[in-house]
Amino acid sequence: MYDILINGSKVAGYAARKSHGVILCQGYLDVFKDWKRKYRNSRTKIINLLFDNLASSFKNVFGITFTPAQLTEEEKALAYKIRDKKYACNEWNYRR
Numbered sequence: 001m002y003d004i005l006i007n008g009s010k011v012a013g014y015a016a017r018k019s020h021g022v023i024l025c026q027g028y029l030d031v032f033k034d035w036k037r038k039y040r041n042s043r044t045k046i047i048n049l050l051f052d053n054l055a056s057s058f059k060n061v062f063g064i065t066f067t068p069a070q071l072t073e074e075e076k077a078l079a080y081k082i083r084d085k086k087y088a089c090n091e092w093n094y095r096r
Contacts, residue, residue, distance in 0.1 A: 004053050012054065016062070023062065 004012040016025045039045040055066040071079070086092050 004057055012050065018062075023064075 004014075014025055016023055018024075039049075051066075051068065058064045058066060
């Protein structure tokens with residue numbers, strides 16, 4: 001389990017496991033009120049800061065280098081298909 005701190009404030013935590021050549025990551029991101037004030041509610045600045053810190057942590061822990069990129073049209077279509085068929089359904093959202 002790893003936590004990411006920026007200027008002494010915990011902004012993210014995650015646990016990861018590598019098995020059969022695949023890395024499974026589970027985690028959370030937390031954006032504090034003072035970040036919103038500091039970055040004047042700039043969603044882009046906060047996302048970029050989180051990305052840079054997460055990317056740095058993955059590089060240090062797993063030796064993986066992330067490269068920012070836009071989704072391809074095929075990736076977007078697949079994401080929308082999964083969203084609509086699974087995550088937008090009451091069966092998924094209200095399961096027990």
